[in-house]
Amino acid sequence: MPELKTSTAPAASSGFSIGSWQVHVANLFGTRHGALGASILLVLLLVAITAPLIAPYSPLEQTQASLAPPSSQFLFGTDNIGRDVFSLVVHGSRSSLMVGLGAALAALLIGGTLGILAGYFQGPVEAGLMRLVELFQTLPVIILVLCAVALFGSNFWLLIAAVALAIWPMEARLVYGQYIKLRDREFIAAARVADLSTAHIMFREILPNAIQPIIVQVALDASIAILIEAGLGFLGLSDPSKVSWGRLLFVAQDYMDSAWWMSLFPGAAICITVVGLNLFADGLNEVIDPRSTSGVGGLQ
Amino acid sequence: MLRFVGRRALLAIPLLLAIIILMFSMLHLIPGDPVQALVGDYPVPPAYRQAIETKYRLNDPFLVQVGNYLANVAQGDFGFSYQNQRNVLDLILERAPRTMLLASVSFALAIPLGMAIGIAAGTSRRPGVDKFWTTTALIVYAIPTFWLGQLLVMLLALRLGWFPTQGIGPLISRTQGFAWLLEKLRYLALPVLAFGIHEGMRIARIMRASVIDTLSQGYIITARAKGLSRGRIIRSHVMRNSSLPLVTIAGYAFGSALGGAVLLETVFTWPGLGLLLVDSIRLRDNMTVIGVVIFSALAVIAMNLIVDLLYAALDPRIRTTR
Amino acid sequence: MSLSPLLDVRDLKVHLRLGPNVVKAIDGVDFRIMPGECVGIVGESGSGKSTMARAITRLMPNVNIAELSGELSFEGQDILAMPDGALRALRRGRGFSMIFQDPLGYLNPTQRVGRQIEEALSCDSSRGSNRNRVHTLLDEVGLPDPANVARRYPHELSGGMRQRVMIAIALASDPQLLFADEPTTALDATVQLQVLQTLYRLHKERNMAMAIITHDLGVVAELCDRVYVMRAGKVIESAETVRLFEHPQQDYSRRLIELSTRRLPRELQA
Ligand SMILES: Nc1ncnc2c1ncn2[C@@H]1O[C@H](COP(=O)(O)OP(=O)(O)OP(=O)(O)O)[C@@H](O)[C@H]1O
Numbered sequence: 001m002p003e004l005k006t007s008t009a010p011a012a013s014s015g016f017s018i019g020s021w022q023v024h025v026a027n028l029f030g031t032r033h034g035a036l037g038a039s040i041l042l043v044l045l046l047v048a049i050t051a052p053l054i055a056p057y058s059p060l061e062q063t064q065a066s067l068a069p070p071s072s073q074f075l076f077g078t079d080n081i082g083r084d085v086f087s088l089v090v091h092g093s094r095s096s097l098m099v100g101l102g103a104a105l106a107a108l109l110i111g112g113t114l115g116i117l118a119g120y121f122q123g124p125v126e127a128g129l130m131r132l133v134e135l136f137q138t139l140p141v142i143i144l145v146l147c148a149v150a151l152f153g154s155n156f157w158l159l160i161a162a163v164a165l166a167i168w169p170m171e172a173r174l175v176y177g178q179y180i181k182l183r184d185r186e187f188i189a190a191a192r193v194a195d196l197s198t199a200h201i202m203f204r205e206i207l208p209n210a211i212q213p214i215i216v217q218v219a220l221d222a223s224i225a226i227l228i229e230a231g232l233g234f235l236g237l238s239d240p241s242k243v244s245w246g247r248l249l250f251v252a253q254d255y256m257d258s259a260w261w262m263s264l265f266p267g268a269a270i271c272i273t274v275v276g277l278n279l280f281a282d283g284l285n286e287v288i289d290p291r292s293t294s295g296v297g298g299l300q
Numbered sequence: 301m302l303r304f305v306g307r308r309a310l311l312a313i314p315l316l317l318a319i320i321i322l323m324f325s326m327l328h329l330i331p332g333d334p335v336q337a338l339v340g341d342y343p344v345p346p347a348y349r350q351a352i353e354t355k356y357r358l359n360d361p362f363l364v365q366v367g368n369y370l371a372n373v374a375q376g377d378f379g380f381s382y383q384n385q386r387n388v389l390d391l392i393l394e395r396a397p398r399t400m401l402l403a404s405v406s407f408a409l410a411i412p413l414g415m416a417i418g419i420a421a422g423t424s425r426r427p428g429v430d431k432f433w434t435t436t437a438l439i440v441y442a443i444p445t446f447w448l449g450q451l452l453v454m455l456l457a458l459r460l461g462w463f464p465t466q467g468i469g470p471l472i473s474r475t476q477g478f479a480w481l482l483e484k485l486r487y488l489a490l491p492v493l494a495f496g497i498h499e500g501m502r503i504a505r506i507m508r509a510s511v512i513d514t515l516s517q518g519y520i521i522t523a524r525a526k527g528l529s530r531g532r533i534i535r536s537h538v539m540r541n542s543s544l545p546l547v548t549i550a551g552y553a554f555g556s557a558l559g560g561a562v563l564l565e566t567v568f569t570w571p572g573l574g575l576l577l578v579d580s581i582r583l584r585d586n587m588t589v590i591g592v593v594i595f596s597a598l599a600v601i602a603m604n605l606i607v608d609l610l611y612a613a614l615d616p617r618i619r620t621t622r
Numbered sequence: 623m624s625l626s627p628l629l630d631v632r633d634l635k636v637h638l639r640l641g642p643n644v645v646k647a648i649d650g651v652d653f654r655i656m657p658g659e660c661v662g663i664v665g666e667s668g669s670g671k672s673t674m675a676r677a678i679t680r681l682m683p684n685v686n687i688a689e690l691s692g693e694l695s696f697e698g699q700d701i702l703a704m705p706d707g708a709l710r711a712l713r714r715g716r717g718f719s720m721i722f723q724d725p726l727g728y729l730n731p732t733q734r735v736g737r738q739i740e741e742a743l744s745c746d747s748s749r750g751s752n753r754n755r756v757h758t759l760l761d762e763v764g765l766p767d768p769a770n771v772a773r774r775y776p777h778e779l780s781g782g783m784r785q786r787v788m789i790a791i792a793l794a795s796d797p798q799l800l801f802a803d804e805p806t807t808a809l810d811a812t813v814q815l816q817v818l819q820t821l822y823r824l825h826k827e828r829n830m831a832m833a834i835i836t837h838d839l840g841v842v843a844e845l846c847d848r849v850y851v852m853r854a855g856k857v858i859e860s861a862e863t864v865r866l867f868e869h870p871q872q873d874y875s876r877r878l879i880e881l882s883t884r885r886l887p888r889e890l891q892a
């Protein structure tokens with residue numbers, strides 16, 4: 001195997017102070033990508049929360065005009081049964097963000113726990129857990145989720161669980177990797193010598209040091225979860241009782257020749273969300289590892 | 301080196317077994333009648349029910365059932381699709397080449413595209429060039445393939461009429477030779493474009509990061525000290541060394557694609573494995589679902605082995621240490 | 623020896639930008655080497671020795687340079703103002719080369735060493751004669767069985783062999799001036815001596831000027847005609863080797879010499 005760069009680890013500081021967080025947030029907004037990404041996410045969050053206030057129509061309301069092109073009355077046009085696409089897109093942000101955040105956090109919980117367990121208990125537990133991770137990573141994510149949906153149905157909460165089940169291995173790998181990297185650092189050894197409890201070592205010493213790459217991974221996971229949810233919706237396999245961007249594209253598939261707006265706007269919404277999450281992750285990476293952008297790059 | 305690959309192959313066998321067992325166990329988690337779970341939502345004639353129960357030993361203990369199923373799979377018997385009235389294996393073997401064609405041509409586009417962008421961005425001395433490509437790759441990669449597919453269909457097929465909107469062309473074609481190839485290519489063009497661009501951007505991102513890492517290595521300074529031109533340094537020192545991480549990730553992506561590009565095949569009604577999987581899920585044709593999933597796991601595992609071989613071919617350090 | 627210097631550096635400044643700060647890695651250095659001369663550069667860690675060598679050979683890594691100024695002339699040509707093409711030509715033939723502390727990192731792990739040497743040959747001729755020249759070079763730097771070594775990958779060689787390969791690469795363009803940045807620090811003591819002897823032999827045989835960067839004043843005393851003592855980005859003293867050892871003008875130089883003589887007996891044992 002090629003040597004992996006280990007120098008990207010965050011500086012070892014055993015403290016976990018609020019002050020450093022404020023600095024990081026300030027730094028995040030100092031990077032162009034980070035600022036843009038965070039702004040996009042904030043706006044999306046606002047839209048999702050205030051959806052009923054922003055949307056001119058209820059997502060279920062069927063107006064007289066069906067397949068009407070974008071106009072001042074219907075900003076994004078209307079769909080085949082006369083619903084306002086703008087209102088649908090606004091309401092769709094809710095299920096996308098919920099699946100994205102919910103699945104990413106659930107994946108963090110599962111993956112993080114298993115990753116830490118694998119790192120902490122060396123030997124057979126470690127080997128067994130890593131084989132499990134490998135097993136889950138052998139099946140393509142979308143196929144895993146499809147299987148789960150096929151077997152258990154497409155209830156909204158089951159969907160979040162299925163997506164989490166598909167993406168947790170990435171979290172487990174990351175947390176495990178971080179843990180291994182930090183496990184042998186002096187300050188951890190020092191904590192061991194000082195006879196601090198296992199939980200103390202894990203949560204007070206190791207977690208603060210591993211947290212930043214983990215947040216990056218959570219943001220990326222959320223973007224993957226949103227893409228999967230959209231994909232399921234597009235296949236017509238998401239929860240039919242929820243408005244979702246993917247499901248709008250599923251319907252749009254049959255009207256591509258007559259109503260481009262039914263595809264364009266929901267698709268663009270997915271894109272913007274995913275771009276926002278990726279920019280956010282990029283910005284955070286820059287803050288963690290300033291080396292990557294300082295100085296000049298390229299080949300002289 | 302052969303031993304290294306042989307060992308990896310041996311490790312892959314329990315993985316495959318585990319997946320088959322896992323899939324079969326999941327069937328049992330479906331609430332309700334196990335026969336119905338296997339066959340799908342169809343009224344089953346009693347004789348057929350009887351045959352299924354004996355074939356899958358549904359009245360025996362679970363472990364016996366699993367062992368029995370494994371034995372079936374080992375003989376190439378993935379069961380019978382009631383919906384399609386055909387053997388699952390036959391279905392898979394009919395669909396797989398189409399998916400393989402789609403995936404291969406797409407990656408044949410994506411790999412050079414991604415490598416070129418990654419190298420251009422990573423080696424450029426002008427920060428603007430790097431920023432441009434990085435941002436482009438980030439945004440384009442965020443476009444879901446199926447939506448990109450819809451956009452391409454609306455623009456290039458419906459609006460401009462250059463390409464057909466879906467399918468793989470007429471089964472019985474009246475054209476021959478070059479014209480036949482051209483016709484096939486017209487059907488292949490849009491799905492390949494959507495898939496190739498998406499995967500190309502993924503590759504570009506990985507490649508750029510890898511190129512930047514390579515450029516910080518000492519041997520690049522040595523190459524400069526030799527007085528080699530930029531192009532020569534890129535060709536003989538940057539490209540190969542930066543491709544190493546790419547091999548793993550692109551290999552996995554390609555393996556996943558072989559198991560069915562589910563969303564893309566749906567947009568273009570491309571009758572490959574992915575479409576078969578989706579249709580079977582909609583119709584609760586679970587025998588077929590499990591068959592396709594096992595096949596796709598097999599594709600990923602086989603691809604991972606090829607990646608190992610490729611890695612060893614690219615990196616002499618692997619060859620001697622293992 | 624001719625009177626005009628091979629390399630003449632005046633008031634060289636290299637300031638690097640590190641985040642919000644500017645590090646004055648080199649701050650007004652004068653430096654010259656006569657044809658065929660061997661010069662030592664000593665000084666504590668971080669004093670700017672490597673940075674100076676890299677600035678002169680224009681092999682700076684990707685760092686954010688705040689200021690790079692001075693007069694750098696090699697055989698009367700201005701190196702700093704030189705366009706890339708001319709610089710490449712100079713590196714490919716009768717110009718200057720450099721070898722580094724860590725030969726493993728400075729050799730491409732995925733290429734056979736023969737090819738890496740061949741790539742550096744001054745002008746491309748036929749394959750067969752190139753291979754002969756590679757073998758001759760490997761032989762010249764003291765590697766037995768050149769044909770075998772040429773077919774190996776860097777990780778299949780020992781540290782000393784790798785450094786000899788680096789030397790062969792540097793010599794492939796038949797340079798008039800060789801910078802050696804701590805060429806033996808990464809090697810164990812016996813190998814160090816052999817590699818240094820090889821370098822010295824090549825310097826004499828080829829009448830090639832050499833600048834050796836080292837922490838080891840013993841090496842300087844043995845090999846070098848003149849010494850530059852650096853500290854904090856400046857040359858604080860430069861003198862003929864004998865004069866420096868007998869009458870150091872600066873306290874700092876004196877301390878360096880004392881430190882190294884105290885270490886010397888152990889080195890001799892090795
Ligand atoms: N890549 C770099 N980026 C930023 N600053 C650097 C870089 N390389 C060197 N410096 C700074 O330049 C100064 C001189 O470093 P240099 O490596 O030239 O010292 P040196 O004398 O070669 O030390 P050593 O004996 O340890 O090799 C140091 O203050 C160092 O911090």
Ligand SMILES: [Mg+2]
Nearest residue numbers: 671672673803
């Ligand atoms: Mg140095």
